[in-house]
């Protein structure tokens with residue numbers, strides 16, 4: 001039995017411990033955001049956050065994720081109430097086929113958690129592990145910038161409201 | 165099926181004629197061949213003209229537009245979403261011409277049981293074929309509904325207005341489309357021209373409507389065939405041969421059959437697969453099975469280091485596709501010639517191909533991300549020796565494919581495996597190395613260009629020869645599918661054919677849009693295919709435009725004329741001139757300051773000489789030590805006729821520029837004498853964020869009321885030309901072999 005927390009929900013799994021996290025998320029927990037792209041750590045389509053850090057879920061055996069917090073793109077918001085990063089990608093129309101996008105977003109989220117106002121160069125460097133074949137890069141970069149700004153105004157707004 | 169409906173319902177056609185009489189003030193757009201004059205004069209007195217777009221093949225209005233009694237409206241297309249945003253653009257066209265809000269519409273994309281057969285979603289044809297058909301069907305449906313409202317209200321149609329899904333009378337009475345519709349009312353044959361709305365009144369077309377599918381992509385809602393999980397589904401993986409000609413000698417599958425979760429090992433000739441309960445069990449079993457299989461391989465591949473000569477030595481079928489004036493007449497003057505080469509390119513979809521199939525009795529249903537559900541259905545039916553009606557192919561989206569990748573093959577794999585394990589859905593996804601090694605590549609090509617220059621510095625004589633395989637081995641016949649080629653009852657690949665002009669295959673865009681007094685273009689079609697090849701975005705246009713645009717710069721330099729000026733000197737087509745001028749102006753071409761290690765370049769083409777116009781100016785930077793080049797910025801101008809969704813168009817062109825830049829600077833399929841060796845992203849590197857430019861600008865030239873000109877592939881060639889010319893400008897040397905790799909640039913600059 002392996003315990004895993006995904007997007008705040010605890011799961012107890014009987015799955016064989018060598019199973020890559022990607023298959024557990026997609027096939028057992030029905031979270032289809034993370035995608036299989038290469039299974040080799042070369043493309044980033046499977047990127048999720050493990051205790052706040054971006055990892056290739058295709059290379060992370062379930063055993064290594066045991067007891068940790070996993071965040072997938074489903075954890076960033078919903079269709080009805082998209083989170084700031086999701087809103088930014090929608091507003092920038094940052095997708096063509098979209099297959100790479102969930103992985104892009106999770107790598108971006110891990111960056112924004114660590115660094116709330118990254119420079120262009122920092123964004124590009126952070127995104128290097130992830131591939132996009134449709135050539136949506138310019139929009140992805142803009143969406144990450146926009147997300148950083150959205151998060152800041154949301155924080156400012158929340159702080160403003162909190163003041164007596 | 166469609167045809168029998170047409171025949172049995174003739175009477176309806178006759179009856180409906182009265183409803184379509186008021187098409188006089190036709191505002192005909194979106195139809196190839198209509199001109200601005202047609203539009204200004206308003207009325208089009210047309211002899212029985214061919215029906216616009218895909219209405220030619222599916223002429224009944226309700227093949228495209230269906231309105232239910234409750235007012236629900238469904239738009240049907242035989243095309244599919246490939247990430248090009250077509251689901252949104254097609255609905256924009258329908259909403260505009262039907263006068264309904266966009267949100268009121270549902271779209272049904274390709275399904276052999278439900279939609280018109282529009283062949284393949286390829287060649288930048290979606291808007292030209294399907295968009296045009298839907299636009300006319302929607303406009304004609306609107307007029308029929310207005311006519312019906314007039315009949316019921318006792319008012320002439322010209323006093324009524326269609327708006328937001330209602331037909332309204334001046335006295336305030338109104339009837340909804342749902343009330344007006346009856347079973348047969350849209351079951352009528354389309355007319356050749358339609359009362360299209362005036363472009364000035366557009367409220368949905370030519371607006372940057374957001375794509376409807378992006379919210380699902382960014383929240384993880386199931387959006388792809390890869391995400392489908394029908395109840396009872398099992399997982400399969402294929403073990404592909406290690407090389408094209410390999411024969412399976414033996415396989416001891418006992419250990420695999422006893423591995424955890426394994427349900428069945430399928431062997432049929434050289435076709436080998438395993439089915440398991442869970443996906444990762446299938447992956448592990450596949451590895452075991454691969455290790456247990458013994459293959460006999462043949463060394464049959466050409467020498468990669470000598471690829472251009474290997475291509476040139478293949479037997480060819482030659483055809484002169486252009487002869488103008490007196491080419492090759494020794495006109496004196498200065499002569500230049502050059503040979504350009506291109507390697508094989510991978511489609512390189514980020515998600516490997518996937519399909520789900522379920523067989524029960526002698527029926528098979530396949531969910532596939534193919535570009536052509538009907539041809540794929542025919543191929544699968546042929547492979548399984550089933551009547552076509554017994555196979556249903558339903559399109560479900562996949563990762564971007566950019567042409568004929570492994571999608572159809574995966575569908576064939578799933579169907580074959582499902583027949584061996586019936587009554588449950590079987591999901592097959594390829595592994596990364598399978599997609600890279602087995603997808604049909606964009607063919608390697610060679611071109612030879614020669615020209616002589618007149619005393620006035622213009623081109624007097626132009627010669628272009630191109631050597632290429634076919635650019636389409638798409639299904640239709642079963643032999644197009646890997647599974648059919650590998651099974652014991654083997655169906656060989658069909659003999660390759662060149663694709664006919666004007667669109668062409670290897671010779672696509674080999675005929676230049678530039679005007680020369682004397683010119684000759686020859687297509688050397690090469691039937692023998694050492695590597696598996698098929699359609700990759702833009703087909704031969706990528707290489708031909710790269711060659712033409714490189715050579716134009718070489719000639720401009722020879723006569724000391726600015727590249728843009730030199731192009732304009734040889735261009736008569738006004739829209740082409742406008743496009744070139746726009747890109748040059750927005751790039752600030754004439755004010756460009758050359759810096760060390762940097763260069764600027766220009767590229768232009770009209771895709772297929774009949775689709776969208778595209779001009780690109782690019783700036784590159786070359787790293788002194790590694791020689792590696794990087795695009796710094798690109799400025800494009802595009803004229804694709806009447807614009808439907810400006811942001812969608814910009815998105816497509818931006819993507820095309822980046823993809824073509826990646827092909828041009830970084831990519832080539834590699835192989836030894838037996839096996840493909842570029843089998844993942846480490847051995848087949850593509851553009852990463854470090855190589856992404858600082859900016860890309862796309863400037864659109866809208867042509868209100870003009871036909872839609874396909875734009876999804878228009879930038880591939882011009883981007884290659886612009887980047888190559890910029891590299892030559894940066895290093896002062898011309899490299900004619902693709903890719904313009906760091907290694908080649910370093911050697912050239914030494």
Ligand code: FES
Nearest residue numbers: 037038041044058
């Ligand atoms: S799928 Fe994990 S890095 Fe490619």
Ligand code: FES
Nearest residue numbers: 098100132133134
């Ligand atoms: S949007 Fe298609 S791979 Fe990135």
